[in-house]
Amino acid sequence: MFSPKKFGRYACAALSGWVLSAAAATPQPTPEQQFSEAVEQLREGRSGDALSTLESLTRREPHFRLAQLFYGELLSALSGAGDNGLMASAADTDPRLQDLVDEARVRLASEQAVPPAGTVPNAVLQLDDSYTHVVLVDLPRARLYLLQNDHGRLTLLRHHYAAMGRNGARKQVSGDMRTPVGLYHVTRWISDSALPELYGAGALPLDYPNVWDKAQQRTGSGIWLHGVPRDTYSRPPRSSEGCVTMANADIEALRPFVRFGKTPVVLSDEVNWVPAAQIEAQRREFLGVVEAWRAAWSSGDTDAYLDYYDDGFTTEQGMTRAAFAAHKRRVNANKSFIDVQLHDLSLFRYPGATTPLMLAEFTMDYRSSNYSTTTRKQQFWTRKGDGSWKIVREENR
Numbered sequence: 001m002f003s004p005k006k007f008g009r010y011a012c013a014a015l016s017g018w019v020l021s022a023a024a025a026t027p028q029p030t031p032e033q034q035f036s037e038a039v040e041q042l043r044e045g046r047s048g049d050a051l052s053t054l055e056s057l058t059r060r061e062p063h064f065r066l067a068q069l070f071y072g073e074l075l076s077a078l079s080g081a082g083d084n085g086l087m088a089s090a091a092d093t094d095p096r097l098q099d100l101v102d103e104a105r106v107r108l109a110s111e112q113a114v115p116p117a118g119t120v121p122n123a124v125l126q127l128d129d130s131y132t133h134v135v136l137v138d139l140p141r142a143r144l145y146l147l148q149n150d151h152g153r154l155t156l157l158r159h160h161y162a163a164m165g166r167n168g169a170r171k172q173v174s175g176d177m178r179t180p181v182g183l184y185h186v187t188r189w190i191s192d193s194a195l196p197e198l199y200g201a202g203a204l205p206l207d208y209p210n211v212w213d214k215a216q217q218r219t220g221s222g223i224w225l226h227g228v229p230r231d232t233y234s235r236p237p238r239s240s241e242g243c244v245t246m247a248n249a250d251i252e253a254l255r256p257f258v259r260f261g262k263t264p265v266v267l268s269d270e271v272n273w274v275p276a277a278q279i280e281a282q283r284r285e286f287l288g289v290v291e292a293w294r295a296a297w298s299s300g301d302t303d304a305y306l307d308y309y310d311d312g313f314t315t316e317q318g319m320t321r322a323a324f325a326a327h328k329r330r331v332n333a334n335k336s337f338i339d340v341q342l343h344d345l346s347l348f349r350y351p352g353a354t355t356p357l358m359l360a361e362f363t364m365d366y367r368s369s370n371y372s373t374t375t376r377k378q379q380f381w382t383r384k385g386d387g388s389w390k391i392v393r394e395e396n397r
Contacts, residue, residue, distance in 0.1 A: 122274045134149065135254070212380055342363070363375070
């Protein structure tokens with residue numbers, strides 16, 4: 001058991017910044033912000049104020065077990081109970097208390113819970129205006145960020161604790177109890193009344209496995225963002241069968257910002273916040289690559305067009321690069337002109353890949369002498385050893 005002063009130093013590492021973005025937007029602090037306030041009071045040596053804040057919080061949210069743990073620990077410290085506190089007990093045999101200690105460590109140890117001013121996540125290079133918001137989950141730090149897209153400028157609206165699968169990230173097969181890493185879209189909302197109590201206030205299912213997952217032969221299904229049972233406030237950092245779980249108030253607050261099939265959800269095991277200018281340089285570079293591909297196709301130069309496709313390129317239907325090339329040569333031979341135009345373009349640095357991987361999502365208007373169509377397309381580009389970019393997967397959504 002440690003003293004209130006030491007307890008404050010232990011607790012303040014990351015929580016002191018949690019109030020930055022969301023607190024100003026709500027007249028009443030959320031339970032998480034109230035917990036953050038108590039930690040800040042401990043950091044400042046105001047143990048009495050912290051005790052009062054935690055007492056109020058535990059009355060407000062009696063199922064916020066981590067707050068209850070901190071409240072009991074602080075009471076024990078102030079009473080001079082020595083090593084009889086809850087955290088000492090948790091190190092012994094009670095797995096429930098150990099889960100709370102694990103949650104405390106994840107919440108408190110993340111020094112980058114609040115991104116530095118002027119930075120953006122390097123996973124998002126460009127968002128089309130049709131994507132009004134993007135959800136980013138930093139899986140190792142158990143943190144979910146909601147960002148607003150204002151004509152390409154990302155603004156952090158809110159962020160909060162969110163847990164993942166009990167065996168960690170990088171899902172590969174059905175039943176591995178891992179959370180996938182990748183970019184997904186929410187497909188619908190499942191209300192509380194249609195779900196068992198395990199899922200709490202509701203669920204936002206994701207479209208796992210996506211195009212890239214299928215290319216990597218990943219299996220499984222039923223990956224959701226969802227709430228928690230009402231007899232608790234949050235779950236341990238690693239506790240689900242692969243879903244991302246959060247407090248019921250947080251899933252309900254997130255829901256209005258999600259547009260089905262339109263809001264990107266990035267699940268990442270390596271989130272980096274970088275200066276916006278750095279993203280701009282990378283964005284322009286990759287936009288040039290996509291434009292060069294478009295121009296080659298429009299020019300009617302089939303060889304130049306096919307040169308953008310990697311030797312390992314495949315389609316979801318099982319077509320190899322050789323079969324794809326033969327098909328394109330046959331089709332293009334019967335056309336006197338081709339015109340390809342792209343719009344609604346979004347660019348993402350795809351998470352979890354072993355080599356640099358980019359995802360381009362766009363609407364394509366295709367016109368030729370004998371055929372016209374408009375499609376929504378996803379392209380996955382990999383960077384080769386010589387620095388060139390090649391398409392390894394391409395599908396219509």
